């Protein structure tokens with residue numbers, strides 16, 4: 001049963017991505033011209049996607065993958081282009097519709113199913129891999145770990161995800177404020193150090209079945225995010 005803090009935060013995130021920031025996300029994840037600041041975010045995000053995908057086998061043919069918090073579906077489509085059968089889930093119906101439309105326009109014979117839903121409550125069967133790029137960064141560490149734990153039950157091989165690195169908080173707040181300056185009702189980002197996250201995963205009992213692997217921080221202009229992998233023992 002999800003905590004009240006989780007549900008409250010999840011509702012804020014849904015409102016934010018579904019309405020307040022939906023247009024900004026549509027632009028950020030397209031080739032449309034964007035401000036200099038958002039260009040650095042785009043570059044950072046490209047580097048992050050490349051990092052996360054590089055931790056999965058190059059050829060994903062025959063593998064199943066869930067993209068948890070897929071947004072407009074960029075990573076889901078790239079994973080499918082590498083052969084994976086992909087299920088992509090997001091809280092925001094607006095972003096999922098956009099993802100579906102972009103996928104349709106791509107007109108490639110790929111296996112991607114886009115669904116609206118909560119990654120923590122998904123009951124979609126079993127997957128080889130889970131990817132959660134920047135979709136846990138707005139939850140506090142306890143809620144983030146519980147979400148990973150819930151997803152882990154359905155993942156057979158590896159989970160790759162990101163969290164917000166604990167860097168000078170002001171810089172991060174400044175960056176997000178500048179990213180969406182007007183009417184900014186963005187749920188705050190919850191930074192956590194890799195060590196604290198590791199302890200929380202340990203305390204949650206996850207490390208009996210999983211081991212941490214590669215860890216990599218991307219720090220490009222206004223984009224700062226830290227990637228981590230968990231592999232089933």
Ligand SMILES: C[S@@+](CC[C@H](N)C(=O)[O-])C[C@H]1O[C@@H](n2cnc3c(N)ncnc32)[C@H](O)[C@@H]1O
Nearest residue numbers: 017069070071090091092117118119133134135
């Ligand atoms: C910062 S965006 C990143 C989107 C995408 N992963 C990308 O990198 O382009 C975070 C996304 O996570 C989604 N999200 C947050 N919490 C979620 C949850 N509990 N279940 C499903 N999606 C969630 C949000 O709706 C939002 O689209």
